[in-house]
Amino acid sequence: MKLRQFLSDEDAVSPVIGVILMVAITVILAAVIGSFVLGLGDQVNETAPQASFSFEYETGSPNNLTITHESGDAIDAARVTIVGGGLDANWSDGTGSAGQISAGDSTTFDSDGDLDVSSGDTVRVVWTSQSGSTSATIQSWTYEG
Numbered sequence: 001m002k003l004r005q006f007l008s009d010e011d012a013v014s015p016v017i018g019v020i021l022m023v024a025i026t027v028i029l030a031a032v033i034g035s036f037v038l039g040l041g042d043q044v045n046e047t048a049p050q051a052s053f054s055f056e057y058e059t060g061s062p063n064n065l066t067i068t069h070e071s072g073d074a075i076d077a078a079r080v081t082i083v084g085g086g087l088d089a090n091w092s093d094g095t096g097s098a099g100q101i102s103a104g105d106s107t108t109f110d111s112d113g114d115l116d117v118s119s120g121d122t123v124r125v126v127w128t129s130q131s132g133s134t135s136a137t138i139q140s141w142t143y144e145g
Helices: 003-008 013-038
Strands: 051-058 064-072 080-084 087-090 106-110 122-128 135-142
Touching (some): 051 135
Antiparallel strands (some): 051 064, 064 106
């Protein structure tokens, strides 16, 4: 056997590399097409915003619950609902604006409306995604009165 001819024979290298590359491209294409077909790419944009809210409850005539966006992401008011204490209302159903909610913005609900907070009741600020398939509680408050 001639060693020089053995080392210079490269006939099988090209077809093997070609097959490996075709298999790799096929796997990558299958993964990309599969993620679009299964809708996995759509869920990336539906993560809940990170925000902090404070709650201030004042007893009187009427009782008032003021919810203030303290810090974090700006949120579309149409995506925010207030649930609990007799409420199942949008942010703008109170005194809050219907646009973007950003730090410093607040809304107030009173007992002349649907607000009916009793001791132990929990009021939650809930965000719902634009598609409606995802929701998350951003902040909650329990009345200890």
